[in-house]
Amino acid sequence: MQQLPDEQELVARARQGDEEAVALLYETHVDSIFAYLLYRVPSDSVAEDLTSEVFLRMVRGLPGFQDRGLPFRAWLFRVAANLLTDHYRQHGKNPVAPVSEEHESDDTDPFDTVAREDEQFRLRLAIGKLPQDYQQLLLLRFVEGLPHTEITQIMNKSAEALRAMQHRALKALAEQLESLGGAP
Amino acid sequence: MMDDQFTPEELELIERLRAAPRPQLRSAVRDAIRQQIIHELRVPAAPVQRPFGNLLPLAPRMAAALAAVLAVGLLVLAIIQGANQSTATGGTPTTLPAPTNQVAVVPTETPELSAGSSTPTVSESRWPSSTPELASSMTEPTQATDTSTPPLMETVPATAETIIVVEGPVTDIVNNTLTIYGYQIEVEPQHPILAVIDIGDTVRVEGTLDSTGQVLASVIGNIPSTELVSGDTEATVSLDGPVEAIDDNLVTVNGIPVQIEPDDPILDTLEVGDFVSLQGNFEGTGSNIVLVVVNVTLVNNVIINGEPVCWYHVDAMGMGHWHCDGMGMGMGDDSMGMGE
Numbered sequence: 001m002q003q004l005p006d007e008q009e010l011v012a013r014a015r016q017g018d019e020e021a022v023a024l025l026y027e028t029h030v031d032s033i034f035a036y037l038l039y040r041v042p043s044d045s046v047a048e049d050l051t052s053e054v055f056l057r058m059v060r061g062l063p064g065f066q067d068r069g070l071p072f073r074a075w076l077f078r079v080a081a082n083l084l085t086d087h088y089r090q091h092g093k094n095p096v097a098p099v100s101e102e103h104e105s106d107d108t109d110p111f112d113t114v115a116r117e118d119e120q121f122r123l124r125l126a127i128g129k130l131p132q133d134y135q136q137l138l139l140l141r142f143v144e145g146l147p148h149t150e151i152t153q154i155m156n157k158s159a160e161a162l163r164a165m166q167h168r169a170l171k172a173l174a175e176q177l178e179s180l181g182g183a184p
Numbered sequence: 185m186m187d188d189q190f191t192p193e194e195l196e197l198i199e200r201l202r203a204a205p206r207p208q209l210r211s212a213v214r215d216a217i218r219q220q221i222i223h224e225l226r227v228p229a230a231p232v233q234r235p236f237g238n239l240l241p242l243a244p245r246m247a248a249a250l251a252a253v254l255a256v257g258l259l260v261l262a263i264i265q266g267a268n269q270s271t272a273t274g275g276t277p278t279t280l281p282a283p284t285n286q287v288a289v290v291p292t293e294t295p296e297l298s299a300g301s302s303t304p305t306v307s308e309s310r311w312p313s314s315t316p317e318l319a320s321s322m323t324e325p326t327q328a329t330d331t332s333t334p335p336l337m338e339t340v341p342a343t344a345e346t347i348i349v350v351e352g353p354v355t356d357i358v359n360n361t362l363t364i365y366g367y368q369i370e371v372e373p374q375h376p377i378l379a380v381i382d383i384g385d386t387v388r389v390e391g392t393l394d395s396t397g398q399v400l401a402s403v404i405g406n407i408p409s410t411e412l413v414s415g416d417t418e419a420t421v422s423l424d425g426p427v428e429a430i431d432d433n434l435v436t437v438n439g440i441p442v443q444i445e446p447d448d449p450i451l452d453t454l455e456v457g458d459f460v461s462l463q464g465n466f467e468g469t470g471s472n473i474v475l476v477v478v479n480v481t482l483v484n485n486v487i488i489n490g491e492p493v494c495w496y497h498v499d500a501m502g503m504g505h506w507h508c509d510g511m512g513m514g515m516g517d518d519s520m521g522m523g524e
Contacts, residue, residue, distance in 0.1 A: 017225060019222055019225055019226075022221060022222065022225055023218060023221075023222065026217070026218055026221060027218075030209060030214065030217070031206065031208055031209065034207065034208070034209050035206055035207055038207050044207075048209065048210075048213050048217075051209065051217065052213075052216075052217045052220060055217060055220075055221045056220065056221060056224055057457070058221070059221045059224045059225050060224070060428060061428070061429075061456040061457055063429055063456075064427070064428070064429040064430040064431075064436075064455070064456035065455075065456060066430075066455060075457075078457070079457060082457065116205040117205065119204065119205060120204060120205040120207065123200075123201070123204050138201060142198050142201040142202055143201050143202070143204060145202070163188055166188065167190075167194065170190075170194045170197050170198070173197060174193065174197055177197075
């Protein structure tokens with residue numbers, strides 16, 4: 001995931017109400033947040049709603065945001081994680097049964113597009129059946145590529161615990177993929 | 185990133201996750217959200233004309249652009265808790281128990297908050313607002329007194345407006361508008377309670393807060409008295425909610441300015457987005473009222489199975505409140521201090 005080299009300055013400007021800085025922060029992180037949410041809720045529309053709420057909370061929370069040396073995205077993922085928790089509490093932690101909806105894609109080959117959508121669908125389905133902390137860890141660590149140092153802060157777990165958990169999570173994911181048929 | 189030892193099978197799966205197709209927001213949605221956050225930036229907290237200072241930022245949101253985002257529905261049920269006590273006893277408003285300025289925002293299920301606190305007095309919540317929801321309503325027996333106002337059960341259509349519950353002493357009555365804690369509360373002109381209520385009475389109001397800061401009451405009833413929120417403290421106010429802003433030791437929680445002791449260690453870790461449970465008292469500071477904290481606890485970092493376990497919930501009485509599993513069982517610390 002790309003991190004702005006001058007993110008601290010950008011965040012500082014955003015805290016002062018600089019619209020351009022806020023918009024840039026949004027554009028920088030919106031896809032990651034949306035993808036993270038999409039893997040954890042059953043529909044695109046819910047993921048879109050939650051994505052919107054994440055960034056509204058970003059705007060509201062910026063004045064009180066204190067830079068503690070962690071990438072800004074860690075805060076956003078934390079916001080997203082808490083929103084998901086709230087969502088689950090209201091709607092239950094039903095396994096994600098993704099509803100395939102239209103996505104924008106750069107693919108021009110229709111066969112390639114179908115294959116990619118199928119892969120995404122299978123991964124969403126498999127990940128959605130995992131325990132919440134497994135989902136969160138796999139998405140943050142391997143899909144978003146966050147280091148343990150950030151994930152520890154987002155998930156409130158030690159790096160050692162995360163390292164141990166990731167093996168269990170990968171094993172569980174492989175089992176879920178296998179249960180869906182085809183190669184895990 | 186690869187500072188861990190993985191088996192070949194794990195590495196293959198990791199590579200598959202990395203290569204997973206990356207969904208992107210539809211352009212229209214992306215643009216709508218961008219406009220929404222810019223609008224939020226330009227139109228911050230609503231103008232304040234009540235003593236809670238920056239209470240309840242009500243920036244109109246671009247709900248039309250994202251209609252599904254913030255629909256909130258809360259059907260509210262009221263129980264008229266007995267009659268106007270002054271009427272019941274034949275006394276005057278001055279014979280009523282002194283108003284205690286007791287305010288509880290978003291009552292919780294924690295024992296320390298519920299014990300001895302039958303009548304928390306102001307509840308409000310802006311959270312959650314991301315999902316449409318209708319709460320069921322039911323009636324419960326009211327405390328019968330000889331001049332009871334007929335129990336009412338009224339509902340509020342689901343809207344994106346803030347649902348607010350206020351309990352406290354009436355400080356002014358002008359026609360069908362009451363003032364409680366500086367809130368202007370509009371009651372139906374024909375509402376029977378208007379015939380029995382007096383300044384000084386403690387009432388409970390549930391309704392919606394419109395964009396002008398006025399509460400449109402859907403349920404109103406008088407309550408006989410108030411009690412301290414927490415028996416072993418001098419707190420008259422209980423407030424649970426998310427931290428929305430921090431300015432030194434002045435914290436905004438659920439839209440209410442809260443003053444924490446400057447040397448309180450919680451300030452070292454407290455961050456916007458954290459969920460806190462606190463008790464205190466409202467005190468006037470100039471033209472504003474600030475909730476001066478007696479006790480504050482960080483609760484949003486309680487982690488069970490990797491997930492914080494605070495959630496908003498509407499109970500069978502149609503009353504919403506926050507609930508946190510593990511409250512009082514040792515609160516986690518947010519070393520990132522980022523809350524949310």
